[in-house]
Amino acid sequence: QVQLVESGGGLVQAGGSLRLSCGASGGTFSPTSTGWFRQAPGKEREFVATISRSGLSTFYADSVKGRFTISRDNAKNTVYLQMNSLQSEDTAVYYCAAAKVGIWVVKDRYDYWGQGTQVTVSS
Numbered sequence: 709q710v711q712l713v714e715s716g717g718g719l720v721q722a723g724g725s726l727r728l729s730c731g732a733s734g735g736t737f738s739p740t741s742t743g744w745f746r747q748a749p750g751k752e753r754e755f756v757a758t759i760s761r762s763g764l765s766t767f768y769a770d771s772v773k774g775r776f777t778i779s780r781d782n783a784k785n786t787v788y789l790q791m792n793s794l795q796s797e798d799t800a801v802y803y804c805a806a807a808k809v810g811i812w813v814v815k816d817r818y819d820y821w822g823q824g825t826q827v828t829v830s831s
Contacts, residue, residue, distance in 0.1 A: 709734050710732065710733075710734045710806065710820045711732070711733050711734045711822075712730055712731070712732055712804050712806060712821065712822035713730070713733070714728060714730050714802065714822045714824060714825040715728070715729050715731070715825060716729050716825060717802060717825030717827045718827070718828070719828045719829075719830065720794055720827075720828070720829055721830050721831075722794060722795055722796060722830065723794065724829070725790070725791060725792045725794065726791050726794065726827060727788055727790050728744070728788065728789040728791065728825060728827075729787070730742065730744070730786065730787045730788075730789075730804030730822060731785060731786050732785045732786070732787075733785065737806070737820075738761060739761060739806035739807055739819075739820070740760065740807055740808065740810055741759065741761065741765075741807045741810065741811035742758065742759055742780065742787040742804060742805070742806050742807075743755065743757065743758035743759070743804065743805050743806075743818060744756040744757050744758070744778065744787075744789045744802060744803070744804055744805075745802070745804075745805060745815055746800035746801065746802045746803070746827075747800055747801050747803070747824075748801075751800075753815055754769065755769050755813045755814065755815065756769050756772055756789070756802070757769065757772065757776055757789060758778065758811055758812065758813060759779065759780055759787060760811050761782075763779065763780050766778055767811070771797070772791075772798075775791065775792050775793045775794075776791050776792070777789070777790040789802070789804075791827070794827075795829060795831075796830070796831040797829075798827060798829050799827060799828050799829045800827060801824040801826050802824060802825050802827050803821055803822055803823075803824045805818035805819075805821045805822070806818060806819060806820045807819055
């Protein structure tokens with residue numbers, strides 16, 4: 709059974725930075741893409757960024773483009789989300805997700821999900 713575990717969330721002041729990590733374990737599953745999504749209270753879960761298995765393809769939501777960077781270390785089975793210039797609007801629970809096939813910006817295409825990590829940006 710594939711397990712995804714997020715870490716690195718916390719409380720940060722506006723303008724600050726955080727780096728989230730998503731570690732994968734269990735089986736021989738090799739996702740074609742791994743994405744980050746976020747969900748703020750009372751809102752739908754929304755796409756943030758995704759990266760292909762090779763790391764050569766990345767996609768970002770317009771709201772985070774230029775501020776967030778997704779990367780991966782396949783030797784460690786870990787995907788990272790570097791978040792800079794954080795704003796109060798970035799406050800949410802951040803989830804990582806893995807897809808068996810393809811690379812997607814829609815959450816319904818992802819097959820495995822982590823439990824999430826809270827990011828709170830104070831203004």
